[in-house]
Amino acid sequence: MAAQRIAVIGSGGIGGVLAEAAHSAGHQVTMCVRTPFDRLTLETPGGTGEIPVSVVTEPGALGEYDWVLLTTKVQDAASAAGWLRKLDGGRAPIVVVQNGVEHRESIAGLGLQAQVLPALIYVAAERVRPGHVVRRGPATMQVEAGEISERFVELVSTDDLSARTTSDFRTAAWRKMLTNLAPNPITALTLRRLDVLREPDILDLSKGILAEAVDVARAEGARLTHADAEKVLSDYIEKFPPTNGTSMLYDRLAGLPTEHEHITGALVRAADEHGLPVPLNRTLLTLMRALRPMRMPSI
Numbered sequence: 019m020a021a022q023r024i025a026v027i028g029s030g031g032i033g034g035v036l037a038e039a040a041h042s043a044g045h046q047v048t049m050c051v052r053t054p055f056d057r058l059t060l061e062t063p064g065g066t067g068e069i070p071v072s073v074v075t076e077p078g079a080l081g082e083y084d085w086v087l088l089t090t091k092v093q094d095a096a097s098a099a100g101w102l103r104k105l106d107g108g109r110a111p112i113v114v115v116q117n118g119v120e121h122r123e124s125i126a127g128l129g130l131q132a133q134v135l136p137a138l139i140y141v142a143a144e145r146v147r148p149g150h151v152v153r154r155g156p157a158t159m160q161v162e163a164g165e166i167s168e169r170f171v172e173l174v175s176t177d178d179l180s181a182r183t184t185s186d187f188r189t190a191a192w193r194k195m196l197t198n199l200a201p202n203p204i205t206a207l208t209l210r211r212l213d214v215l216r217e218p219d220i221l222d223l224s225k226g227i228l229a230e231a232v233d234v235a236r237a238e239g240a241r242l243t244h245a246d247a248e249k250v251l252s253d254y255i256e257k258f259p260p261t262n263g264t265s266m267l268y269d270r271l272a273g274l275p276t277e278h279e280h281i282t283g284a285l286v287r288a289a290d291e292h293g294l295p296v297p298l299n300r301t302l303l304t305l306m307r308a309l310r311p312m313r314m315p316s317i
Contacts, residue, residue, distance in 0.1 A: 019172050021045050025080065025110075026071075027101045028089035029053070031143030031268070032115055034060060034069075034151030036087050039179040041069050048072040048083070050101045055149025062153045062178070073149075077104035085173065086112045086132070088125070091269075092280035095124040106130045111166050113137050115159075117198055117265065118280040119191045119238075135170060136187055137161045138194045141179075142262050145272075154262060156180070162187035192231075192240035196250045198264075198281045199231050200224035203302045206266035206276055207309070213260035215251070223298065224251055230296040234285055237292040270312060278306035 022045045026037050029051040037047045038060045049058065049071050058069040074080060077100045086105045090098050095116075102112065108131035114121040121136035141157035159174070159181040161167050167183040175181050184190045201215060204224065208214050215221060228247035235242045266276040282303045289296040 019043075019169075022084040022173060023082070024048070024085045024087060024173075025050055025083040025101075025105055026087045026089060027098050028094075029055070029058075029148065030089065030091075030145045031151050031153075031265070032139055032141070033087075033089040034058060034145060035139070035141055035143045035153050035157055035179070036089060036115065036174065037071050038062075038069050038151075038153070039157070039174045039176050040087075041071065042176040042178070043174060045173070046072075048074055048080070050074055050077070050080070050098075051148075052097075053148045057149060059150045060153060061151070063155065077101050080104050082107065083110050085170070086110050088112055088114045088116070090116075091265075091275075091277045092116050092118055092120055092124045093275055093277055099128050102128055102130060106132050108132055111135055111170070113161070113170060115139055116280075117194065117277060118284050119188075119195060120280055120284060121191070124280075133166055135161055135164065135166055136191070137170075138190060140194070140197075142258070144263065144268050153178075154259075158182075160184045160187070160190045186241065188238070189235075189240040189242060192235035192238065192242055193246060193250075195235070195281065195285065196228055196231055196242070196247055197254075199285060199299065200227045200251070201254060202264045202266035202276075203278060203282055203306050205264045206270045206278075207302075207305055209267070209270070211261055211263045211267065212254060212258055215254050216260065221251070221255075226298045227302065230289070230294075230299050231285055234289045234292065234294055234296065237294060238288055270309070273312050276306065276309075278303060282306060 027050045142154035157179040163183040171181040
């Protein structure tokens with residue numbers, strides 16, 4: 019593929035990983051950010067290096083692009099409206115890379131002309147400070163099959179990021195939800211990393227949370243079983259280092275809003291629509307809503 023001009027909205031862990039992949043694939047990358055930084059540094063298992071990207075802090079400074087990658091959390095999508103409207107000429111597809119099941123809904127009210135491509139990413143990545151991202155392993159992506167999907171897969175696939183299309187994005191999105199519904203709020207509430215899942219009581223709690231989730235996912239049309247939930251938990255315990263964290267934990271430690279309304283909240287809302295009881299997830303949502311912002315240390 020010829021070099022493409024790619025705008026990445028958001029400079030968190032996912033934005034940094036996708037900027038790295040796009041650059042490695044030979045493309046020109048511009049990062050659209052609120053907090054400026056001089057350079058993008060990626061710390062990976064293979065070493066630490068700088069990714070040559072342009073950094074823009076005002077939508078008015080943008081030119082024309084071939085692709086737009088939205089990597090903000092769902093709750094921050096509205097704050098990206100200025101960027102999206104400036105970039106929306108109807109030609110550059112918008113790839114929405116988010117957790118949850120609200121990819122299209124998160125930007126539906128903006129009246130954009132561009133094609134929207136929902137995308138999921140699996141990667142252990144953390145922004146430790148503006149312009150510095152730690153990627154602790156390779157990344158994989160799934161995108162909704164369609165007219166532009168194969169082009170996007172070719173666009174970002176590298177040795178460290180493998181992307182593929184799926185004809186059943188609903189199931190894929192709900193399967194990704196299973197990976198977030200227990201670990202994310204539990205780590206954010208306990209301020210512990212994945213080691214907390216190895217506590218017997220926490221493991222039992224996690225099993226109950228995901229059992230509720232599978233019932234809701236199936237009611238929503240996802241082809242999941244309770245074996246899928248069991249595999250999610252076994253993977254967290256057997257395959258992921260206990261020192262890894264989650265996006266909600268990282269956001270809470272950074273004093274940022276967490277995406278609980280769009281993960282646990284989305285699950286509870288869907289359960290209510292189908293008349294399904296989800297007492298464990300409802301309790302987690304209540305506790306997440308009650309959290310006070312953490313006071314950031316002075317620098």
